[in-house]
Amino acid sequence: MNIAILGAGIAGLSSAITFKKAGFDVEVYERHAGPCEIVAGIVCWPNAAFVLH
Numbered sequence: 947m948n949i950a951i952l953g954a955g956i957a958g959l960s961s962a963i964t965f966k967k968a969g970f971d972v973e974v975y976e977r978h979a980g981p982c983e984i985v986a987g988i989v990c991w992p993n994a995a996f997v998l999h
């Protein structure tokens with residue numbers, strides 16, 4: 947089965963990785979050509995830090 951994902955944010959990318967690992971063919975479509983600057987800091991909340999760790 948082929949899966950198309952619209953948006954390469956954290957939800958789209960993590961979904962794509964999960965579907966790929968499960969054996970699906972995945973295409974991610976992102977409207978921006980590359981990463982965009984938003985001039986903001988990053989806060990890594992405890993649950994996210996737990997997953998990254």
Ligand SMILES: Cc1cc2nc3c(=O)[nH]c(=O)nc-3n(C[C@H](O)[C@H](O)[C@H](O)COP(=O)(O)OP(=O)(O)OC[C@H]3O[C@@H](n4cnc5c(N)ncnc54)[C@H](O)[C@@H]3O)c2cc1C
Binds near residue numbers: 954
């Ligand atoms: C200024 C700011 C600061 C933030 N700081 C933090 C922080 O420090 N820590 C934290 O945990 N969270 C933070 N957040 C929240 C966090 O960014 C979001 O919760 C998270 O990015 C949501 O991920 P998402 O993949 O659902 O959506 P998004 O990250 O919004 O990704 C959606 C993607 O889909 C693309 N897209 C949309 N429509 C289409 C289309 N029709 N076709 C193709 N592509 C499309 C968009 O270009 C975008 O790249 C912040 C948010 C903002 C706005």
